Amino acid sequence: MQITSTEKISVSKGISVCLEKNLIFAAYRLPNQQDPEIVIQKSPKKNRIHKDDNYYNLKGFLVAPFAETEKYPSFIISPDIYASKHLSDEQYNELQSLKVLPVLSDESHLPVAVGHDDYLGQIENIIGQIEQGNFEKVVLSRVKVLPGNYISRLAHIFDELTCAYPNAFIFIFNAGPHLWIGATPEPLLKAQNGTMHTVSLAGTRAFSEQNLNIGAWNSKERLEQEYVTRYISKVLSKFNLADVELVGPYTKQAGNLVHLRTDFSFRSEELKNCLGKFLKELQPTPAVCGMPRIQSLELIAKLEKHERAYYAGFIGPLGLNNRLSIFVNIRCMKVLQKRLALFVGGGITADSDPEDEWKETELKAETLISVLRKVEE
Ligand SMILES: C=C(O[C@H]1C=CC=C(C(=O)O)[C@@H]1O)C(=O)O
Known part of the structure; x- marks a missing residue:
């Protein structure tokens, strides 16, 4: 049905239609911005990308996994239809005319949920290895599974996330069996007016006025974040980046939580021809992986019962509105036909206390669970 109307078609409506048709698309709302944006690809084929590609010439929504595999490749969603705030009647008609794509079920590889005792056992294993001098820090994750089919409610969840977390990057993307939604507080790389920005984010407390005061944070928490800062500084010097400026650490609210954060900025010119390589060198940082990195990747693969897939990878718009804004995919969930898999x-x-670490992941899960409760009311 063709429409010509005076009623505006919202991004949220666009999300619903894309989901009904199972199209390859992404919608997002940048931190501290009003309007959500949507990128819809007409072709059903994933556009795979490699780190040697010239990212500067790419346009679309970038999706990269925690660890590149055949099953979880890096790809870019083409902006065949791109709209901010509203789709035009023409764009909506074009969207309506696109064919429904088959649902590629990923139910054969369900993320395995890990309970309290198993998680504490894994943490003790890591602390033991740190005490033996094999590691300085390792980021362990787990999955929380919530039964139910949420697909028809995702546009509503997206809208609620944008209201609940104005300073987060809110996103949803779908490509084949990979359907994810979240509200991440962690920028990875942003380019603005010839300057690039990245951050070192780690250390977590429940939000309170008192915890916004940096003096309240202990040496364990500061060190946990300091490892990330050191790692990023090392990567920046490896790429010979000039005029690096560093601000922090300071406290930054992320919904129901507060983190420690240090901001880095440097000239973007230098990365023009090696952006893909730089991103792969930078990510995963010790905010989501560990120190040393390669050994941490191996230990994570050995200890965790789930595949991280796109959790702790990176996502965001490239070359749209002349912007580059990429974020680390945390505070997110993978949406399956009959369940949600929350990654925390x-x-x-x-100096980690295993029980406190469990509680911290419960708090992190609340970022999304509190919004799910709202859409169920
Ligand atoms: C790995 C996650 O958070 C990272 C970002 C901020 C604080 C973190 C922490 O305190 O451990 C983590 O490094 C997650 O939310 O799943």
């Missing part, structure tokens, strides 16, 4: 993790260091 936390940094383990020598």
Whole structure:
């Protein structure tokens, strides 16, 4: 049915239609911005990308996994239809005319939920390895599974996330069996007016006025974040980036939580021809992986019972509105036909208390669960 109307078609309506048709698309709302944006690809084929590609010439919504595999590749969603705030009648008609794509079920690889005792056992294992001098920090994650089919409610959940978390990056993306939604507080790389920005984010407390005061944070928490800062500084010097400026650490609210954060900025020119390589070198940082990195990747693969897939990978718009804004995919969930899989993790260091670490992941899960409760009311 063709429409010509004076009624505006919202991004939220666009999300619903894309989900009904199972199209490859992404919608997002950048931190501290009003309007959500939507990127819809007409072709059903994933556009895979590689780190040697010239990212500067890419346009669309970038999706990269925690660890690149055949099953979880990096790809970019083409902006065949791109709209901010509203779709035009023409765009909506074009969307309506696109064919429904088959649902590619991923139910054969269900993320395995890990309970309290198993999680504490894994943390103790990591602390033991840190005490033996094999690691400085390892970020362990787990999955919380919530039964139910939420697909028809995702547009509503997206809208609620945008209201609940104005300073987060709110996103949803769908491509084949990969359907994810979340509200991440962690920018990975942003380019603005010739300057690039990245952050070191780690250390978590429940939000309170008192916890916004940096003086309230202890040396364990500061060290946990300091590892990330050191790692990023090292990557920046490896790429010979000039004029690096560093601000922090300071406290930053993320919904029901507060984190420690340090901001880095540097000239973007230098990365023009090696952005893909730089991103792969930078991510995963010890905010989601560990120190040393390769050994942490191996330990994570050995200990965790689930595949991280796109959790702790990176996502965001590239080359749209002349912007580059990429975020680390945390505070997120994978949406399956009959369940949601919430991914939550936390940094383990020598002084970690396993029970506190469990509580921290419960708090992190609340970021999304509190919004799910709202849409169920
Ligand atoms: C790995 C996650 O958070 C990271 C970002 C901020 C604080 C973190 C922490 O305190 O452990 C984590 O490094 C997650 O939310 O799943």
